[in-house]
Amino acid sequence: MMESEVTFQHAPLVERVAETFGQAYFVFDLKTNRFKYLNRAFSHLFGVSEEIALADAAQIHGYLHEEDRPFLYDQYAKLLTVKEQEGIEFRIQVPAQEEKWICLCCQLYEEKEETLVTGFAEDITQRKEYQSNILKFNSKKNSTLEILSHDLAAPFNNIEGMIELLETELKDSQSVVLNLVHYIKENAKKGSDMIRDFVDNEFLESAQIVLHKERIDICHRVRIMIDNYQQMSGGLISKNFVMELPDEPLFMYLDVMKFMQAFNNLVSNAIKFTHDHGTIKVKVEDKVATTLFTVSDDGIGIPQDLQPRLFDKFTSARREGIKGEKSIGLGMSIIKKIVELHQGKVWFESQEGKGSTFYMELPKE
Template sequence: MVIAGRQGRLFEREQVYTLEVLSAQAAVAISHSKLFEEQRALTAQIESARDQLETVLSSTESPVVAVDRHFRLIFANPAARALFDVGDDTKSIVDMLPGSALPQNGFAALRAMRRKRAFSYEIHVHDRVFSCHLAQYGTKKIGGWVAVLTDITQLMELDRLKSEMVRMTSHDLKNPLQAALANLELLRDDLADLKDPEIIRSVDTIERQLERMFRIISGILDMERLRAATRYIEQVHPEQIVERAVSEVSDFAEEQRVSLDYEVARDLPCLACDADQLNRALINLIENAIKFTPEGGCVHVYAERLHEEILFSIADTGVGIPEDMQPRVFDRFFRGNQRGVEHVSGSGLGLSLVKTVVENHRGRVWLRSVVGQGTTFFVAIPIMAGTFSTRS
């Protein structure tokens, strides 16, 4: 832009001042114009991304619902509107969802999402089972929540049929195995007079294999009983659970020449839990720790409060678990093959049973281990893990 006088003379001071003011205003106007263009381009990009996201969410078969922090409905895709019969006048999620569709323990869900921004649970709607994944959005403060539902009805039925088949097969195998073990003892008595070392070794090998099969079948049946059983929820102090578990395995620890002790933090609240199931889980963990700890080692059991959970820890000075095996230790039938544990017997179902019990109580289980130094298993159970019911 060029500014010039008609007579070709120099600008006077007042004219220069006026031009300076005009140039400053022109610079601001140009800057605002650029910002406006950038804002318009950014708005167009956001609207395009929003349209793409809405197209994807609308076309998916999984119900998707979004609400703000006051539980006002922001978005529900066609699948969610059809499932919950949502009308155009629906304003709140409270008007939209049946009570069974919300988490049983809302505070536990909020705490979980604050820690890891996600929470999953199962819901039943119109004779269908859904896995509901909740996530919160917002950076400095909670803006709201998004729920994505996945229909797992058929998967649940397949799992039930598989479990029923495994249970029936295992039950049918258990009786013949018991008979085989009994007859083997009779055979051992008959062969005692022969004093043939090779025959005795063969009989011992057969007995070990039959006992291993018996442990596996018993473990499978225990797992299925846990899955099918009605939990008896009662108020139990953590110290009672720890004392009972340690007492039941103390003789085994003495046989293995492993020191076993426990400690319970002061002023712990009671747990709402199935004491029998939780006791069984702790026994499995303590027995495992003893099995994998050499003579002269020690196993320590500790219970303390961790926020709104009771944390049980079982620490040993055993052989430890290699890092590459740690993600699989809770899998069914998994047994480590590291050196130094060849003599340890087991079905490979003990830790899987522990995981089932912990999940029944909406808890968490994990481990830390260093090869050659030992392993610590952690079990965290929410203080209000369940609702009260009666044993069936």
């Protein structure tokens, strides 16, 4: 373990304590490019013996996932400036083992003639897989709810329209018949409102102020969301979906639940204001320091007089969808709030009768 090399006061005691935890603790000397200390959990995490790791730190470098190496180089450069880094998530590929996700926290110490990086790492693979499954099913739920609320609105509206005709025809009929017709009309409207209210509440509850950011491949998340819609196109929903995504993974630090809910709401709005067999295009562009997300459609567009108030809370710019879907005027204001919490910006271009394009640009970190 090379205890004699550890420079911290009471180091042997610290080491014995470190051995009792499951986290991988280490001390790395930047001047010699060698580990001065690491515990057994570190050896287990990286699949290499303590002796080998202490003698040859470069072997650990070889286990880093190729796609994550540029990201880690950037984090190392920041560490030299800010002296402390937390929650660095990256992948390693140990020979004969499954890919692992690691979360690293570290500090830079400069004492006398030594420059040390100390910290701990832990295996978060199961947590990432669990979160991935939650996000997958959450995306499926969101798209399904939006599609159902969109397509169920039409038959409910048709029922209400036919009932109004019946009321006109039966205005001189027996009161019992009219009361039954009124009852059917009332419940048809209630059913339509309940569906939309449920979707609105789901969106509102997911848009709380506190962010819980994690490093994720945003293209993977967008692809899952649009795939859910494409699977239902031509069935529950008659729209053409087009995706333009980078070929390589695009990693960002996001509160993925909130951001994908905002993104889903933009797609839902495009569905709401685009006629059947229209086209909805989703595009993700890597802008180096930022990522630009675009949702465009060839629908009915936004009237010029409503555009300045579109992002207001409870905006007067709210409109019913093509099939009568109602709006409470909160969706766009919440999207704006979520984007701004991520230090990003959102804007749009629209021409009545020709469609709309919404943009969200967010920093990667």
